[in-house]
Amino acid sequence: MSARLLLFTGKGGVGKTTLAAATSAALAAGGRKALVVSTDPAHSLGDAFGIALGSAVTEVDAGLHAAQVDPRALVDETWRELRGHLRTVLAGAGVDELDAEELTVLPGVEELLALAEVRRLVHGGPWDVVVVDCGPTAETLRLLALPEAVSSYLERLFPTHRRVVRGLLAGLAGNGSSAERWDATADALGRLAENLAQLRGLLTSPSTGVRLVLTPERVVAAETRRTVTALALQGIRVDGVVVNRLVPHPGAESGPAATWLRTRRTEQEAVLASLDLGPMRTVEHRAGEPVGLPALLELADDLYRGADPLDGVGAGAPLIDVVRVDDEYELRLALVVGDSELDLARVGDDLAVTVDGRRKLITLPSLLRRCLVVGAELDDTGLAVRFRPDPDLWMR
Template sequence: MSARLLLFTGKGGVGKTTLAAATSAALAAGGRKALVVSTDPAHSLGDAFGVTLGVEATEVDAGLHAAQVDPRALVDGSWRELRGHLRTVLAGAGVDELAAEELTVLPGVEELLALTEVRRLAVTGPWDVVVVDCGPTAETLRLLALPEAVGSYLERLFPTHRRVVRGLLAGLAGGAASVERWDATADALGRLAERLDQLRGLLTSADTSVRLVLTPERVVAAETRRTVTALALQGIRVDGVVANRLVPDPGGDTGQAAAWLRTRRTEQEAVLAALADLGPVRTVEHRAAEPVGVPALLAVADALYRGADPLAGDGADEPLIAVDRVGDEYELRLSLAVGDSDLDLARVGDDLAVTVDGRRRLIALPSLLRRCEVVGAELDDTGLAVRFRPDPDLWMR
């Protein structure tokens, strides 16, 4: 049974590493076996604990372990063999050697392997919870989209039916390669496809959620809103938003410093109010000293969770997609915080293509709606509602 997976991400410099470390420390202090692992290339997790970390889990405190994934080592290890198998497939399909070499250079493969390593730790380790300190938001969105993107690439390159029917492989090779070689390639790519399916399943599982960290600034808040929508499009649950570095309330103090704090605090509270539609936003005040070490991190966790269970998320548990009957029509509802984003819809065969701010996702329609035509769409506070009407030419088929 896999561990609960909690991913922290946010714009660079907002303090996500500190909050991920603080959360894992609080979980361990509460009696859970916790592992916190960093996939951020900056690797500042060890600095937060004040210890040196490596690729193997290091015990930082009772019940608390930490590690840093090394994507480059993973590429040098497992990816080299898989890349060779991909070249075999391309060569068998008639692609020349140089082009095959270029086509097997997949962007983001380091991040994909890092995510695979996180899954391995979550599934095989003795942990109750695995907390992941991800890279900055843009990198994380690309990271979380990779299993589906690479899976689609693999399916187009080497379809499932071709991997299963081994005899076709030798035919593709035109007699130039042995059946054994093609069998080895089919086995390797089959394992890769299976791993990608497992990663997709892990990311969309009810046991996985994302916590978004921001500082109360308008630019950062706008990026956070876009991230919520992008993750929802991928079927990944956001269970909380944390505003870090809220300046202290000066109260009734007077003077220049107090006036500055009061003005800044008012600006920050206005930003938080604008995010109210995303659900409760937890806050952590700015600290005079940088929190380093488990005791300091536990103090941050106390301020963040205020006695609540760190695993109890604040986000809604509504499904991404729901279908209801409305009179003679059907309504497909997508729980997306679209707001002022640019939205585009298109029907692509049996899929609904949803594009928000340039980020596109194909959503497979339920079988019922595949025999319908789109007749309208509406946006409201709860998301996007797309209306379908049965197509007479298809309904009885």
């Protein structure tokens, strides 16, 4: 049975690593086998626990293990073979050796392999939950988009990988030994495509959740709203928002320090009131840095207040759904658009949704391919695109 997967991300410096570590500690203290891994190049997960961590899984406490993924080592171990296969393909197709070398430098391969390592840990270990300390928001969005992006890249280079490529390359080879090399290349491409599909399935699974960490500042809140939308476009669920470093309320205290705290707290609460991003937990700013298990467990008590840290994972309506309304159909997307710029376009059998320059092609189900787009509406639940059967196509 696969482990549950919980991803923590947020703008750099908001405390996501500490909160990921605290959550994993709370899960283990509650009797679950928990593994927390970091894909953040900063590698500060070990600092949160106050111990040295490497790429090997290390026991931190009973039921709690941790590791820091080393993408460079994964590239050296895993990517070299496939890269050699791709150079063979390109050289056989008449591409110059130097050009072939450049074309096989795949952007994002380190992050992609880091994500593949997370998948291996989710499916290959005894864990009930795998908590991932991701990099800052921009890097995380790029990371989580990679399986789909690389799949598209491969499909353009080598359409219908196994069947078409194998036949094409075997024809180019012309002799037995070369044909064997082409077959090995086709097999490698097929395995990569399959792994990408499995990664995509893992990220969009109901057993996967994303926790967005932010500090109550307007700039950070604006980025968080954009992140929720960007993840929804990829079909990835955000099951909760954690607001970190909320300054303590001074109560009835007086004096300059109390006045400052009261003013700052009022500003922060105004930011929280404007968020409207679903389930939200808050953590007050601490005087001391939470380092080590006791401090992390204390932080987790403040964060979850007795609730299960996994509450909300997989909850909520589908991110993309189709419903019938009278004589029309609605394609509903759970997007938090806010003040973002939204653009819709029909591109063949796809619906192109662009939010703040980030574009997503949504392949329409066969039912909607035979329909015309007649309108779109935004409300608190997201975007609803209305379709009406095309009389020229409906009976075909």
